[in-house]
Amino acid sequence: MIEFNHVNKTYHNGTNALKNINLKIEQGEFVAVIGLSGAGKSTLIRCINRMHDITSGHLYVNHVDVSKLKGKQIRRFRRRIGMIFQSFNLVTRMSVIKNVLVSFVPDLPMWRKLTGVFTKEHKLKALEALDKVGILDKAYVRVDQLSGGQQQRVALARTLAQNPDILLADEPIASLDPVTSKLVMDDFKTINQTMKISVIMNIHHVEIALEYADRIIGVREGEIVFDGAADQVTKETLDNIYGSKSNETPFLAEAN
């Protein structure tokens, strides 16, 4: 479970990115965080795995007080929380399987990871993770020979190999075409449903958020202005989250 208790986040330049956030996310939920650019979505997600420190309040992940973690504890804590980025974060000159294998040696520097010798068991686990996202046949292909959607699936497989409880995804489909985006979202959904991994995703495509997520959190100027089931989201909800800009945004036209 993830629990925010009166959480505030102020950056060094004085930007108040999160204001009194109170939130509980149970294990296995699929949550989409939506809102305008600059609303605080990334900050919200990145506080969960301590990529950002909160300024005040309490943030618990599986009853661990995240702010109290130090050094090695943070690295160990992050192993159970996968993170997927818009830019995939892969080593593109290397094979797909090597990119997945690095997840087994999280504490080594990247050069040691990539030159490291891996056990047969690690290789089998990596292949299994690739199979789960449907790209087993690409295991020995260089990443730079794959499409964007396939690269995002490699990133997903690398995260799955870590055996996470939680998957944080920061705009995972922002650089993908609509068809590929759906395929990647299908993977997230399957992973969420079959492995009971919580998915917390920051996403700009509202219609996709409503289609795939069970729960929608609407953020506006650092505050949660909506928190409810995807099927409860109305045009008024979106107007409240996006303000007057909602009418100008084409992807909102399909909602409701």
Ligand SMILES: Nc1ncnc2c1ncn2[C@@H]1O[C@H](COP(=O)(O)OP(=O)(O)OP(=O)(O)O)[C@@H](O)[C@H]1O
């Ligand atoms: N490292 C930082 N230092 C200072 N201010 C920051 C930093 N990161 C984000 N901010 C500010 O905090 C606020 C929230 O930013 P955040 O990136 O969380 O928004 P977002 O909703 O994810 O936006 P986008 O959809 O454009 O990624 C914005 O005003 C932003 O300018």
